[in-house]
Structure formats: C-alpha cells, structure tokens
Amino acid sequence: MSIAEPILLTPGPLTTSARTRQAMLVDWGSWDDRFNQLTASLCQQLLAIVDGADTHHCVPLQGSGTFAVEAAIGTLVPRDGKVLVLINGAYGKRLAKICEVLGRDFSTFETAEDQPTTAADVEGLLKADNAITHVALIHCETSTGILNPLPEIAQVVARHGKRLIIDAMSSFGALPIDAREIPFDALIAASGKCLEGVPGMGFVFARKDALAQAAGNAHSLAMDLYDQHAYMAKTGQWRFTPPTHVVAALHEALLQYTEEGGLPARHARYADNCQTLLDGMGALGLRSFLPQAIQAPIIVTFHAPQDPRYQFKDFYERVKAKGFILYPGKLTQVETFRVGCIGHVDRRGMQAAVTAIAQVLQEMEVLDI
Ligand SMILES: *Cc1c(COP(=O)(O)O)cnc(C)c1O
Numbered sequence: 001m002s003i004a005e006p007i008l009l010t011p012g013p014l015t016t017s018a019r020t021r022q023a024m025l026v027d028w029g030s031w032d033d034r035f036n037q038l039t040a041s042l043c044q045q046l047l048a049i050v051d052g053a054d055t056h057h058c059v060p061l062q063g064s065g066t067f068a069v070e071a072a073i074g075t076l077v078p079r080d081g082k083v084l085v086l087i088n089g090a091y092g093k094r095l096a097k098i099c100e101v102l103g104r105d106f107s108t109f110e111t112a113e114d115q116p117t118t119a120a121d122v123e124g125l126l127k128a129d130n131a132i133t134h135v136a137l138i139h140c141e142t143s144t145g146i147l148n149p150l151p152e153i154a155q156v157v158a159r160h161g162k163r164l165i166i167d168a169m170s171s172f173g174a175l176p177i178d179a180r181e182i183p184f185d186a187l188i189a190a191s192g193k194c195l196e197g198v199p200g201m202g203f204v205f206a207r208k209d210a211l212a213q214a215a216g217n218a219h220s221l222a223m224d225l226y227d228q229h230a231y232m233a234k235t236g237q238w239r240f241t242p243p244t245h246v247v248a249a250l251h252e253a254l255l256q257y258t259e260e261g262g263l264p265a266r267h268a269r270y271a272d273n274c275q276t277l278l279d280g281m282g283a284l285g286l287r288s289f290l291p292q293a294i295q296a297p298i299i300v301t302f303h304a305p306q307d308p309r310y311q312f313k314d315f316y317e318r319v320k321a322k323g324f325i326l327y328p329g330k331l332t333q334v335e336t337f338r339v340g341c342i343g344h345v346d347r348r349g350m351q352a353a354v355t356a357i358a359q360v361l362q363e364m365e366v367l368d369i
Contacts, residue, residue, distance in 0.1 A: 005323040007349050011142045011170050011299050012065075012192040013199045014343030016253070020197065023252035028244040035244060036236040038251050045254045046203055049172070049263060050187065052179035056205040059229045062243050065169045065190035067223065068202025070098050072165060072186040073136070075218045075225040076210055077104050081133040083165075084109065084125055086117040086153075089143035090330050091167060095136045102219050107132070113144050113331055116294050119152035126160045134163045134185070140171040140296040143330040144289060145338070147175075147296040151182055158183040163210065169193055169202075170298050173257065174266050174342065185210040191246055194266060194298070196344050197253040200246030271297040273341040273350045280354030281339075284361065285369035289336055297341050299327070304335040305361070307368035312337055315360060322356035 008015045028035040043058040050056070061068045073095070077083055085096045087110040099106035109125055111117055117137070126132060135157045139150050150166065157164045163185040168177060172189030179187075185207045192199030204225055206214075211229060218224035222240065231239040257266060274297035278288060281302060289301035304310060312328060315337070319326055329336030339353065361369070 006320065006325055007323060007345055007353065008325045008343060009340040009345070009353055010325055010327045011338075011340050011342065012190070014192065014196065014340060015345050016196055016198060016249070017256060017344045019256060020249050020253045020344075023248045024198070024245040026248065028248060030237060030242050030244065035242070035247070038247055039232075039238065039242070040236065042247060042251050042254065043203075045258075047205065050177050050179045050205055052205050055179055056187075056207055057211055057229055058203055059206055059211070059225045059232070060201055060203045060238070060247075061223075061225065061228060062201055062238070062240065064199060065188070065193070065202045066094065068188050068190060068204050069095065069167055069169075070102070071202075071218075071220075071223040071225050071228075072188050072204045072206070073098050073104065074102050074220060074223050075214050076163075076165065076186050076206060077134050078217050079104070082106060082129075082131045083134045083136050084122075084129070084132045086122070086135065086137045086148070087111070088115060088117060088146060088148070089113050089138065089141035091138045091141055091143060091169075095138070095167065099136075105131070113141075114146065114290055114294070116146060116148045117153065119149060119156045122153050122156045126156070126162060132162060134165055136165045137167070139166055139168040139177070140175065140298050142170040142299055144301045145296050145299040146290055146294050147171075150177065154182045154184060170342075171296060173263065174270050174298065175296065176263060176267070179205065191250045191253075194270070194342050195250060195253050195257060196342075197250035198246055200243040201250070267297070269346060270341050272347050273297065273345065274300060276347045276350040277339055277341060277354065280351060281357070284354070284358050286357075289331070289334070299338050299340045299342070301329060301331070301336045301338050304329070304337055305366045305369040307366040309364055310361075310366045314364065318360040318363060319353075319356055322359065324353045324356050
C-alpha cells in the first residue's frame with residue numbers, strides 16, 4: 001500500500017486510495033443510464049455486505065452520516081412512537097437530540113463512556129416501559145472507540161417485539177453484521193468511513209415491511225426515506241441532485257474492498273492497524289482509555305500526557321507537519337486525543353505515525369507521559 005500524504009488518522013473523512021480519488025475525474029449526468037446502473041450496483045453491493053438482500057432495502061441519501069440517521073428516525077419511527085436511546089458517548093447523545101428536534105417521544109439510558117450498554121440493561125428498560133416502540137443504538141461509539149454488544153442487544157429487542165435502529169456508521173464494512181441473524185429495522189452507515197469512499201452520502205438498510213409502512217411518517221420532504229426509495233424503485237434515479245462523484249468514488253472503493261477480500265480482510269487490516277498503534281504508543285508510555293476487551297479496531301482514545309508542556313494544538317500541528325492528521329479527544333472528564341485505525345493505510349502507516357508522535361513529544365520536551 002503506497003503512503004499518500006497526508007495520512008488522515010481520523011474517523012472520516014479518512015485517507016482514500018488514488019484509484020478512488022481518480023474515479024471522481026468524470027462528470028456524470030443524473031439521467032445517464034450508466035450512472036443509474038452505478039447506483040443500482042452500489043446498493044446491491046452494500047446490501048450484500050450485511051446479507052440483507054432478501055429482507056432489507058438499501059436507501060441512499062445525499063449528505064453526511066447524520067443526515068441519514070435523522071432520515072431513518074424521522075421515516076421509520078411513527079409520530080406516536082417512542083424511542084429508547086442508548087448512550088455512552090457523543091453520537092448516542094446526538095440520537096437523542098435528533099428525537100428531540102423531530103418531536104419523537106424518547107427516553108435515554110446513559111452509561112459511562114468506558115461502559116458498554118448491556119443486553120440486561122435493555123431487558124430491564126423494556127420491561128419497565130411498555131410505551132417504547134424502538135431502540136436506538138450506536139454500534140461502535142466513535143467518541144471513544146467503544147464497541148457495544150449489538151448481537152445480544154438485538155436479540156433482547158426482538159424478543160420484546162420492539163424495533164431496532166442501529167447507527168453502524170463507524171463499524172459498517174469492518175465489523176461483521178449479518179441481517180439474517182441480527183434483526184433490525186434500520187442500519188445506518190455512510191460513504192466516507194470503513195468503505196474508504198469520500199464523504200457525501202449516507203445509506204440506510206431499511207427492513208422492507210417497516211419501510212412499506214412508513215409512508216407519511218417523515219417530518220421533512222428531503223429526509224423522507226420512504227419517498228426516496230419509492231422514487232428510486234420507480235425511476236432508477238435519485239430524488240433530487242445525486243452526489244455523482246461521491247457515488248462513483250464509493251463504487252470504485254467497493255471494487256477495491258472486494259479485491260482486498262471483503263469484510264474479513266478489511267477487519268483484519270484494521271485490527272492489525274489498531275494493534276500496531278496500541279503496541280507502538282504503549283512503548284512510548286501512552287495509555288489507551290479503553291480496556292482491550294471493549295476496544296473496537298476503529299479509533300483509539302489515548303490519555304494525554306500529564307506534562308504541562310503538552311498542549312493538544314501544538315502537538316497536533318507538529319504531527320501534521322510530519323504528514324499525519326490526528327483527532328482531538330471528545331471526553332468531558334479526561335484530557336485525551338484520538339487516533340483512527342481506518343482508511344487506506346496499513347501497519348507501515350501506523351508505525352510511521354507512532355514514529356512521528358515520538359519525535360514530536362521529544363521536540364516538545366514532553367517527559368511526563
Ligand atoms: C461519523 C459518525 C456519524 C456521522 O457523522 P457525520 O459528521 O454526520 O458524518 C454518526 N455516528 C457515528 C457513530 C459516527 O462515527
């Protein structure tokens with residue numbers, strides 16, 4: 001894998017391959033048959049990743065990932081529904097905020113940022129409140145990198161006859177999710193994360209019967225996934241201007257995904273990136289925030305050095321000058337920074353990043369780590 005500078009060690013946008021970027025050098029008309037075929041092929045390939053072709057529709061949507069999350073909640077939760085939102089970080093809080101803004105009734109259950117939500121928690125919460133119709137969960141909470149136990153939670157939700165909405169934005173494509181084994185009404189992801197496309201579109205795998213019943217739920221014309229799907233099924237075209245270059249880049253990124261070996265290979269590379277990072281940073285004395293057992297191989301949160309000579313902004317700029325973009329921490333209680341393991345980068349890239357970080361700490365005379 002060639003190293004193109006700068007390397008974005010962030011959870012999206014992230015480093016893409018030259019081949020993916022090259023796919024954006026062509027202009028497509030939205031009426032062009034070939035473009036519509038590109039969209040259809042994209043949706044088919046995406047559905048195959050979750051083995052969802054029989055049970056789910058793939059509904060793509062223009063915008064960043066949050067647009068697709070908001071569209072999924074607005075479309076699939078009826079106006080008189082109630083959402084139980086499971087929170088252990090910033091993206092979980094965003095789910096609750098979306099329910100609030102859309103005027104959907106909701107309750108929240110929050111655990112500490114290093115504490116996964118458990119199936120037993122969800123069991124108790126569903127027993128205690130019959131009004132809940134939907135449960136919303138973040139699979140990998142990107143604000144720390146923590147992995148929530150999706151299969152176990154999905155089983156509890158299904159056993160109670162409730163519906164599950166999964167924000168799998170930062171895990172889809174790298175961590176296995178099989179729609180034949182994990183019941184869900186909606187699973188949401190986007191172009192610019194583990195599939196290594198460029199940002200600009202999200203997509204929702206919506207259970208076919210749930211989507212069929214969702215006419216008129218949406219609060220918004222542009223965010224109505226029912227309408228988006230109905231129009232696309234009828235015409236083969238996107239409703240409203242499609243992000244043509246983003247679609248072309250994602251299509252090309254998916255070809256490379258398959259060539260690499262699909263999900264198992266993508267997962268193996270990211271797991272290797274993550275381990276390389278943890279080992280290298282550990283040797284510098286930098287401690288990760290999460291215990292290994294609940295750390296997803298997506299992004300790692302590190303405790304900031306204690307030394308008063310450490311300032312994130314200065315650290316960030318110096319590491320950037322060496323070709324690597326880091327990510328600030330997102331925790332309220334502890335001073336941290338984050339390093340992504342995803343994108344078109346392999347172990348050598350991670351080793352080079354650790355070397356750059358070691359040099360920068362030395363330059364800054366940060367001794368107390
Ligand atoms: C990236 C991400 C999103 C979407 O964020 P956008 O900035 O709207 O792209 C949502 N949920 C999770 C868990 C994410 O990692």
